[in-house]
Amino acid sequence: MPSNKGKDEDNKGTSQRGFASMDEEKQREIASKGGRAAHEKGTAHEFNSEEAREAGRAAHEKGTAHEFTSEEAREAGRKGGYAAHERGTAHEFSSEEAREAGRKGGQSGGKGRSEEDDESSSSTRGGTSEQHAKAGSQSHKNR
Numbered sequence: 001m002p003s004n005k006g007k008d009e010d011n012k013g014t015s016q017r018g019f020a021s022m023d024e025e026k027q028r029e030i031a032s033k034g035g036r037a038a039h040e041k042g043t044a045h046e047f048n049s050e051e052a053r054e055a056g057r058a059a060h061e062k063g064t065a066h067e068f069t070s071e072e073a074r075e076a077g078r079k080g081g082y083a084a085h086e087r088g089t090a091h092e093f094s095s096e097e098a099r100e101a102g103r104k105g106g107q108s109g110g111k112g113r114s115e116e117d118d119e120s121s122s123s124t125r126g127g128t129s130e131q132h133a134k135a136g137s138q139s140h141k142n143r
Helices: 024-041 049-062 070-087 095-107 115-121 129-141
Strands: none
């Protein structure tokens, strides 16, 4: 007679033991601990930008990627900016770079806008390029 050891009638022969049988939250918790330990040991894989892009594409294709709300995206960007400044890895714009970024921002048409829209607005949506340059320069001084 075959043994039923490690089997469960509801799971049709699967064991109730092991990582795969745990709920997703418990799996995430354990995986997170492993990731932190690997970083502390210095053995964690550091993704380069191409690997990160590919992982993101794969997650989106599988439908497992997290879709950020606009609020989540703003908060992540804000935290990322602060963290980069705290680590000393944030890019410090020169006055000229800030002016150039403001100029380019003032000229960008934005998603879904037609050439007609661009011509009629004279690229002043959200302010003139001079206003953008001034704001970028002032923002840099305020830190």
